[in-house]
Amino acid sequence: xxxxxxxxxxxxxxxxxxxxxxxxxxxxxxxxxxxxxxxxxxxxxxxxxxxxxxxxxxxxxxxxxxxxxxxxxxxxxxxxxxxxxxxxxxxxxxxxxxxxxxxxxxxxxxxxxxxxxxxxxxxxxxxxxxxxxxxxxxxxxxxxxxxxxxxxxxxxxxxxxxxxxxxxxxxxxxxxxxxxxxxxxxxxxxxxxxxxxxxxxxxxxxxxxxxxxxxxxxxxxxxxxxxxxxxxxxxxxxxxxxxx
Numbered sequence: 212x213x214x215x216x217x218x219x220x221x222x223x224x225x226x227x228x229x230x231x232x233x234x235x236x237x238x239x240x241x242x243x244x245x246x247x248x249x250x251x252x253x254x255x256x257x258x259x260x261x262x263x264x265x266x267x268x269x270x271x272x273x274x275x276x277x278x279x280x281x282x283x284x285x286x287x288x289x290x291x292x293x294x295x296x297x298x299x300x301x302x303x304x305x306x307x308x309x310x311x312x313x314x315x316x317x318x319x320x321x322x323x324x325x326x327x328x329x330x331x332x333x334x335x336x337x338x339x340x341x342x343x344x345x346x347x348x349x350x351x352x353x354x355x356x357x358x359x360x361x362x363x364x365x366x367x368x369x370x371x372x373x374x375x376x377x378x379x380x381x382x383x384x385x386x387x388x389x390x391x392x393x394x395x396x397x398x399x400x401x402x403x404x405x406x407x408x409x410x411x412x413x414x415x416x417x418x419x420x421x422x423x424x425x426x427x428x429x430x431x432x433x434x435x436x437x438x439x440x441x442x443x444x445x446x447x448x449x450x451x452x453x454x455x
Contacts, residue, residue, distance in 0.1 A: 214241035218339065218415075219429045220408075221278065221396040222246070223253030223422035223453060224304060226260045228440030232429040233267070235438035244271055245331065245432075247396035248278025248341030248360070252301030253422040253453040254443060257284070258308040261320045277327035278341040278396065279360035280305075285324035288317055301422065301453040329359040337432065338390040342366075342397040349389050366398050369411030387412050394432060401425050408437055422453040 217236055222229050236242070250264065251257035267273060277285075283297035284305055293306055309317060330340040330350050343365030344350040344358050353359065368384055387393070393414045400409045401420035408430055409416045415435075421427040421443050430437040443452060 214243070216243045216245060216333070216432050217429050218245045218247060218394045218417055218432050220247055220417035220419055220427060221249035221399075221421055222251075222260055222427060223249055223280070223301060223443075224251050224257035224260050224308065225254045225421050225427055225440070225443045225446065225452075226256035226263055227446040228421055228427035228443050229260060229263065231440040231446075232427050232438050236429055238271060240271065242271060243274065244429075245274045245339050245394070246276060247339060247394060247417060248276045248327075249280045249396060249418075249422070250275075250278070251284045251305045252280040252297070253304060254447050255304055255308055255450055257305035258312055258316075258320070261323060262316070265319065265323055274331050274339070275323075275327045276331060276339055276341050277324070277329055277360065281324055281327060282360055285321065288321040288324065300455045304450075329356065332390070336391045338393045340393065340395055343395060344386070347385050361397075363398055365393070366395060366411060366414060366416060369393075369414035370409075371411075373411050383412070387414065392432070394430075399423060399425060407439070408435075424452070 250260055283294055283302055287293050332338050341360050343362035344353045345362060346352040372384055395416050396418035399418050399420035400416055406419055406425055408428055417428050417430055419425045419428045424444050426439040426442055428437055428439050
């Protein structure tokens with residue numbers, strides 16, 4: 212059976228949605244899962260999501276990209292200090308999900324977060340990164356490494372250039388020419404009234420708003436076939452998810 216690489220968008224503690232999309236992919240031992248970050252913050256299953264992913268990593272080849280919310284959670288687990296901004300942007304649900312867990316589990320999760328990658332480039336020169344980068348020489352030359360987790364200019368540029376490029380490669384943005392394709396999360400497609408993955412130039416955005424009223428998406432990066440969970444609001448009917 213042909214090995215597949217499947218990218219998964221921002222989960223935000225929605226374990227029920229994650230279990231749905233993993234099941235729909237009908238994964239085999241040949242497949243690789245690449246998680247594009249923001250595993251936590253939003254729904255009540257953040258800690259359980261991390262535990263699930265640690266187990267999944269033992270069954271399949273998994274690559275975990277660090278998102279800004281993962282960074283916040285990592286810092287809290289490391290220092291015991293909860294960033295107020297983090298708590299306001301979905302972190303409170305994550306904080307609450309850890310209340311009854313043993314310290315050994317928290318330490319296991321901290322180790323997991325510390326091992327997450329800022330970005331990954333595969334053998335076909337495809338980049339996987341949570342948010343973006345600004346350096347014209349690629350993410351390895353990025354001066355502000357926080358851009359890996361926060362930058363939106365790459366996606367905004369890719370969307371804008373869609374309407375200008377057509378077939379004129381001479382004006383193709385140099386940042387985008389560095390890679391065959393780029394796969395990101397971070398910016399929910401719901402902001403554009405879209406509930407499925409979006410493409411801007413050679414950039415694919417797979418964050419379909421699972422933190423809010425959207426669905427979680429998994430995509431075969433070769434064929435662009437994708438699978439989606441139910442809306443997270445239907446899976447967690449007594450919760451609100453992220454409000455910011």
